[in-house]
Amino acid sequence: MYHWDFQVVWQSWDLFLWGAWITLAYTFASILLGIVIGLATCFARLSNSTLLNGIARIYQEVFRCTPLLVQLLWFYYAFPLLVGVEMNNSTAAILTLSLYVGAFYAEIFRGGILSIERGQHEAAAALGMSSAKAMWRIIMPQAVKRMLPAFINQSVTQFKNTSLISVISVAELAYMAAVVNGQTYRPLESYTLVAVIYFLLLFPLTQAADYIERRMRVSD
């Protein structure tokens, strides 16, 4: 019978705390950058320019059709060789995470915008609004509401995906579990604790997403 002992693992609480902080920082930074990249990509896809459209599509498909783990390794080990610049692991991590999530956000944004009826564009245009103004004042506020559940789900996934940057030695939460395990030889406790921390951080988010989705169904 295995004798659980969280005591030894808990002694490294500061490592877990630091790891959780790093995880949160990478999650929010990559989500913010991802929103910017996603919006730019979305509007490139919605534009009339074949060139912008093509570039945006290639970017999206490359990042959606290769594993994030491979992308991380590629940006950290291969990309610097290709362009001849040094890149530390945190830069590679934030770059890859943002590009990855941006490709998915773009699709969510695009779907939300395209789901707004043509009549809304027409009503705005008939008042004399430019299409940019109509997008900002009429289309986006409605689209944001519709894309919110998918956006939160993708962000929850992003939160969990940050655990992968441990492979390029970014000391986030999952990495810390490995460190503590190395010090204490207590894999069961180390990895259980880290799983519990992830759960406690994410559970409220998924609940919020469900709540928003339910409320939206009522209001539609």
Place this chain on the structure above:
Amino acid sequence: MTTSKPVRQEAAPAGEVVLEVRGLLKSYGRHEVLKGVDLALHRGEVLAVIGPSGSGKSTMIRCLNMMEVPTGGTLSFLGRPIAPSFKGKGEAIGFGELRRRVGMVFQHFNLFPHKTVLQNVTEGPIAVLGLPRQEAEAIAMDLLGRVSLADKCNAYPNHLSGGQKQRVAIARALAMKPEVLLLDEVTSALDPELVGEVLKVIGSLAADGMTMVIVTHEMAFAADVASRVLFMDGGVVAAEGSAEEIIRAPANERLQSFLARFHA
């Protein structure tokens, strides 16, 4: 009256020509929808457009504010040509200014669902004309009073009946103080018992001298309110004249068989 060519000055009020269309063509791919429409709309005139479904009435009225860009012919507003872009260019008036001055009301209302009734009506004055909010709200409340919906100003559109929605849409268009109002089958999506309240509003606008183009299947209403009636058929103006000539005593055979369907 069976010719499509001349604009009947004698049937129209004496006001200046606001909108003028010459040889208007519109195709979707190889499908020719408008095959040369001529039209002059005078200030203060109420022009009713009737005709079978698919005859190009919507396409024609939507060309008048450039919601559809014609594939041929010319359109002018108060004698000025229309630039093929949002912003005008020199003498030519752009889509933006044209649409500010030529309002449109749609069959399916197209109210902004995320805005209250009041915000729907103030949206144009604030976002397009740049009026301060208070001034826009004063205009909006006045118009909502006119369409008998002042008490609904804080409601959201999905809490309104179809007839109420369409009256808000009319107030929204009027808030821009347009010189012309285009109405495309604005009662066709309504339950029959709600048609009257919307027609009443349009009737009162006509009485006030609002210049309007009204696409409608409400023949009695058209006969009542229109200073001139246009019968469209197969992408051309097949007949044109006073309500008396076109609706009450039609001479044209196609027109007679079209109108026969409305005398059930």
